[in-house]
Amino acid sequence: AQKITQTQPGMFVQEKEAVTLDCTYDTSDPSYGLFWYKQPSSGEMIFLIYQGSYDQQNATEGRYSLNFQKARKSANLVISASQLGDSAMYFCAVTSYDKVIFGPGTSLSVIP
């Protein structure tokens, strides 16, 4: 069965510094997609970045990048130059044929 682990329930980072949010997954499907979403206190889930299991390069989207280590089944999110508006819950998700699983989330707080 698919499973996602986000080992950091809560994280703190100083404004303007970089932070890495961990995500490990377990799936037996050879083809899958990895997604990161941000959930501010308002509740809406905001798509951040996508990585396909066959993609050779790590995905990047502005200040977000994904450190994808396929052999270790790891897909960590790196946020560079943190801003106060980055304070939120962050969820890792994996999709494959006929399944989608979300991790438990990591709460990130950016300190001025």
Added chain:
Amino acid sequence: DGGITQSPKYLFRKEGQNVTLSCEQNLNHDAMYWYRQDPGQGLRLIYYSQIVNDFQKGDIAEGYSVSREKKESFPLTVTSAQKNPTAFYLCASSPFLYGTSGVKDTQYFGPGTRLTVL
């Protein structure tokens, strides 16, 4: 602007009553989803629909029902059979069903409905 709307934002229900949550999208997406989120938890899939007039149960479908009569609309009914319905409900849509099209699986979410049973 294209997007997903959910209404109402807050909903209160008495025990034993059915209640329907609205979800509408104008993104022309084929697939739509309903998730439940409990405090401090991730999302759990209730139902999903790949195309009009077709829908499938997710991981926690018991006590819920859906319909997909129009491409734009995917309402969720929380029935009295749902034993613990107090939660945050999120609707999402994607161009194609997850697991089928790579980045086009990306789900876009509505603002959510917070349901409280009194």
